[in-house]
Amino acid sequence: MSAFAVRGLVKRYGGVSALSGCSLEIDASGIYGLIGPNGAGKTTLFDVVTGITQPDAGSVTIDGREVTGVAPHRLARLGLARTFQECRVFPEFTCLDNLMFAPRVAGNARGAHVEAMRLLELVNLARFADEPAATLSFGQRRLLELLGVFMLRPRILMLDEPAAGVNPALLEVLSAFIQRMYRERPCLFLVVEHNMEFIISLATEIVVMHEGRVLERGSPEAIQSNPRVMEAYLG
Amino acid sequence: MLKLAAVTGLTLALFAVPSMAADQPYLIHVLVLCCLYAIPAVGLNLMLGYTGLVSLGHMGFAGIGAYTAAVLMVDAGLGFWGALAAGLIAAAVAGAAIGAVCLRFRSHFFMIVTLAFGLMLYAVMNNWDGITRGAAGFPGIPRPGPLGPLSFGSLQDFYYLALSAALFAFLVQWRVVRSDFGRILMALRQDERLAQARGVNAMLYKTGVFALGSALAGLGGVLHVAFLRVAAPATFSFAESINIVLVVIVGGAGALAGPALGAVVYVGLPEYLRVASEWRLVLFGVLLVLLMRFAPRGMAGLLADGWQRLLRRSP
Amino acid sequence: MLTALLEQTVNGLMAGSVYVLVALGMVLIYGVMHVLNFAHGALFMLGGYLCHFFFTRVTGSYPVSVVLSMIALAAIGIALERGVFRPLQGNLRNQVIASLGLILALENLVIALWGPNALQLRVPATETLVPIGELRFALQHILVIAVTFAVVLALFLFLKLSRLGTAIRAASQDRQAAMVVGIPVERVDWTTFALGTALAALGGALVGPLFLVFPQMGDAPLVKGLAGILLGGMGSVPGAVVGGLIIGVAESLSTLVLPTDYRDSVAFVVMILILLVRPHGLFGVRVRGED
Numbered sequence: 007m008s009a010f011a012v013r014g015l016v017k018r019y020g021g022v023s024a025l026s027g028c029s030l031e032i033d034a035s036g037i038y039g040l041i042g043p044n045g046a047g048k049t050t051l052f053d054v055v056t057g058i059t060q061p062d063a064g065s066v067t068i069d070g071r072e073v074t075g076v077a078p079h080r081l082a083r084l085g086l087a088r089t090f091q092e093c094r095v096f097p098e099f100t101c102l103d104n105l106m107f108a109p110r111v112a113g114n115a116r117g118a119h120v121e122a123m124r125l126l127e128l129v130n131l132a133r134f135a136d137e138p139a140a141t142l143s144f145g146q147r148r149l150l151e152l153l154g155v156f157m158l159r160p161r162i163l164m165l166d167e168p169a170a171g172v173n174p175a176l177l178e179v180l181s182a183f184i185q186r187m188y189r190e191r192p193c194l195f196l197v198v199e200h201n202m203e204f205i206i207s208l209a210t211e212i213v214v215m216h217e218g219r220v221l222e223r224g225s226p227e228a229i230q231s232n233p234r235v236m237e238a239y240l241g
Numbered sequence: 242m243l244k245l246a247a248v249t250g251l252t253l254a255l256f257a258v259p260s261m262a263a264d265q266p267y268l269i270h271v272l273v274l275c276c277l278y279a280i281p282a283v284g285l286n287l288m289l290g291y292t293g294l295v296s297l298g299h300m301g302f303a304g305i306g307a308y309t310a311a312v313l314m315v316d317a318g319l320g321f322w323g324a325l326a327a328g329l330i331a332a333a334v335a336g337a338a339i340g341a342v343c344l345r346f347r348s349h350f351f352m353i354v355t356l357a358f359g360l361m362l363y364a365v366m367n368n369w370d371g372i373t374r375g376a377a378g379f380p381g382i383p384r385p386g387p388l389g390p391l392s393f394g395s396l397q398d399f400y401y402l403a404l405s406a407a408l409f410a411f412l413v414q415w416r417v418v419r420s421d422f423g424r425i426l427m428a429l430r431q432d433e434r435l436a437q438a439r440g441v442n443a444m445l446y447k448t449g450v451f452a453l454g455s456a457l458a459g460l461g462g463v464l465h466v467a468f469l470r471v472a473a474p475a476t477f478s479f480a481e482s483i484n485i486v487l488v489v490i491v492g493g494a495g496a497l498a499g500p501a502l503g504a505v506v507y508v509g510l511p512e513y514l515r516v517a518s519e520w521r522l523v524l525f526g527v528l529l530v531l532l533m534r535f536a537p538r539g540m541a542g543l544l545a546d547g548w549q550r551l552l553r554r555s556p
Numbered sequence: 557m558l559t560a561l562l563e564q565t566v567n568g569l570m571a572g573s574v575y576v577l578v579a580l581g582m583v584l585i586y587g588v589m590h591v592l593n594f595a596h597g598a599l600f601m602l603g604g605y606l607c608h609f610f611f612t613r614v615t616g617s618y619p620v621s622v623v624l625s626m627i628a629l630a631a632i633g634i635a636l637e638r639g640v641f642r643p644l645q646g647n648l649r650n651q652v653i654a655s656l657g658l659i660l661a662l663e664n665l666v667i668a669l670w671g672p673n674a675l676q677l678r679v680p681a682t683e684t685l686v687p688i689g690e691l692r693f694a695l696q697h698i699l700v701i702a703v704t705f706a707v708v709l710a711l712f713l714f715l716k717l718s719r720l721g722t723a724i725r726a727a728s729q730d731r732q733a734a735m736v737v738g739i740p741v742e743r744v745d746w747t748t749f750a751l752g753t754a755l756a757a758l759g760g761a762l763v764g765p766l767f768l769v770f771p772q773m774g775d776a777p778l779v780k781g782l783a784g785i786l787l788g789g790m791g792s793v794p795g796a797v798v799g800g801l802i803i804g805v806a807e808s809l810s811t812l813v814l815p816t817d818y819r820d821s822v823a824f825v826v827m828i829l830i831l832l833v834r835p836h837g838l839f840g841v842r843v844r845g846e847d
Contacts, residue, residue, distance in 0.1 A: 079438075080442075096432060096435065112440055297656075345832070350835070352592075356782075357779065364821055487660065522661075522664035523665045525661075529654065530640055533640075533654040534643055534644065537650055
């Protein structure tokens with residue numbers, strides 16, 4: 007029984023097959039980088055797993071439990087949290103309220119306040135605790151978003167292109183922070199990313215997608231020197 | 242602390258009006274109308290201002306409450322208080338049911354469907370002569386009967402009732418806004434997808450606030466027809482649904498005081514200015530357009546900004 | 557039975573033609589600017605009033621009055637686009653609320669200026685009876701259908717063949733791409749608005765001689781026009797034509813089986829059914845990820 011598994015996922019849009027029998031099983035915790043050329047199906051896989059889209063065939067399971075097509079809010083309750091490529095926070099809520107939101111929804115806000123302040127201090131955002139999130143810079147909002155999902159204490163954390171739009175100077179900070187989050191709560195991180203440098207240094211294992219399926223998986227070093235991967239990107 | 246004192250002071254002043262202005266029944270009449278508009282406006286404020294649901298058929302639910310109560314009072318002989326409760330419940334149930342249908346749609350489509358339902362409810366009120374007495378209206382609605390030692394036959398006494406109901410509505414609004422439920426509504430307005438990703442069952446909460454908003458509309462509707470002594474479809478038409486949106490927006494959507502400010506401006510100001518009623522509405526239409534362009538947060542927003550500027554000036 | 561059917565079909569085509577004119581205006585504006593102008597019914601009504609004004613005060617010629625009212629409304633449309641809708645672009649909620657304000661202002665403006673009672677727009681020439689089978693229809697019935705048909709044809713040709721028409725089609729398919737290619741989207745915006753409001757004015761002017769001119773005359777056409785657009789598919793011009801006609805004919809035919817009081821509800825029911833069963837309408841395209 008794997009912690010996380012997708013089996014035979016198929017998804018077609020019109021005449022195009024975004025996913026054509028995609029299968030992936032993950033048993034151990036780790037930071038899994040999901041890469042692949044454009045059109046490989048990474049975003050679609052993401053959308054299917056997070057309940058945004060229904061697959062035409064196949065299944066998604068968490069700890070052996072079938073979660074295909076379950077609504078996003080129920081997935082959150084089951085321990086699956088996600089961030090968004092375009093970086094979503096509640097702009098009118100204060101940073102603190104942003105972090106307190108998920109615990110309040112789940113009904114266990116007790117003790118969350120302390121945890122929220124601790125996390126804000128960790129990334130040097132404590133001084134913005136009572137400021138609306140809209141006043142933060144983009145990079146700061148990325149960090150806030152990550153803190154927000156962390157407050158959910160997820161078992162599976164799906165990050166959708168966390169490096170997108172972030173100032174190159176801040177990428178190291180971001181990478182270091184994600185690694186720190188992982189060390190604090192080792193669970194299953196699934197990170198879709200286009201920025202090679204970023205994901206290679208961050209991930210413990212890389213999964214390469216191509217033409218709607220998983221092509222290869224292995225350590226970052228192994229993947230980097232894998233000729234099939236090179237071909238997929240260039241061919 | 243200051244706010245609490247101000248609100249208490251205002252409440253006491255409002256209750257004191259009839260004794261202080263006993264020779265000005267017109268003023269009391271205007272204040273009653275303000276209350277009658279403020280109550281459904283609170284309901285719409287929760288839906289539109291806090292949750293972002295732009296309903297264009299809100300007064301249809303006021304009509305459901307009103308006609309339910311009217312039929313029960315006149316045809317079934319039920320007392321006012323029972324009919325009021327029934328009207329409230331009918332409006333809430335209708336809100337939940339119709340809301341559940343409307344909420345399956347987003348943005349434009351949601352607005353169109355609420356508009357359509359509002360028009361359908363109006364058509365029923367206007368045409369189902371057997372029950373609603375049709376376009377001519379449903380006459381003979383009695384003033385509320387006594388509740389214990391309190392009677393509500395006179396204008397002054399009805400004013401106390403209307404004022405109490407309005408205060409109740411604002412109290413409900415305040416409690417909701419400060420609760421986790423209210424926070425979730427505000428989150429849904431800002432970013433529904435994000436809220437869902439964080440565990441919020443959006444449909445459930447939106448239907449809930451739709452039902453609550455409709456219940457408040459129903460409360461306003463029952464009181465309105467009890468005041469006028471007649472229930473007419475025109476009170477619950479598309480035009481009135483637009484007017485109630487106006488009240489919420491002009492007062493300030495998403496602000497606690499919004500519905501009160503909007504109702505006072507909508508009802509009170511023209512009486513004060515003594516403008517012919519058509520020109521008043523033309524001005525309001527123009528005002529609405531101007532506000533959208535220059536002051537989208539309405540009067541509450543302007544007052545808040547003014548207050549901030551004042552605070553910054555003082556040492 | 558057959559005569560009743562024929563009678564209601566012709567009535568339906570006439571009503572449907574009016575709905576088509578309203579729907580076309582709204583769908584063009586929606587396609588290009590992505591704003592649903594709820595005030596379109598009020599503009600339709602204003603067209604009727606201005607036609608009445610021109611006919612009774614300026615020129616005794618009905619056709620000229622119709623054209624004048626179209627020009628006047630086109631100018632008003634441009635002013636609205638520039639002053640109200642363009643500045644609010646991107647903010648759907650505020651645009652809709654602004655259009656509600658317009659409804660309020662326009663409906664009450666005509667009441668303030670012309671009084672609350674309906675006005676008669678009597679054009680004797682249009683009252684001559686035209687025989688179809690055993691039935692007789694006022695000429696205006698036929699004129700409404702014929703003029704709408706001609707206008708729709710002209711519009712299609714314009715959109716297909718002219719530069720501006722192609723620009724409008726491009727901008728409604730993909731505004732960003734149109735900008736990149738060098739299409740002057742701002743000019744497309746106000747032109748489309750002018751076109752849309754002129755069509756609404758035409759509708760109001762055509763309806764005047766048949767059914768009085770009164771402040772609320774735009775309310776039902778607004779809703780029927782919306783129903784027509786939804787049925788045809790949001791953003792589809794042919795859809796608006798088909799949708800509007802279907803609503804008109806369905807409505808009229810329904811009076812053969814339902815009490816006439818509930819005639820208006822046919823459009824609402826169609827609207828809600830379409831949204832539940834096939835939200836993108838008959839010809840609409842499903843937009844992925846439209847939140």
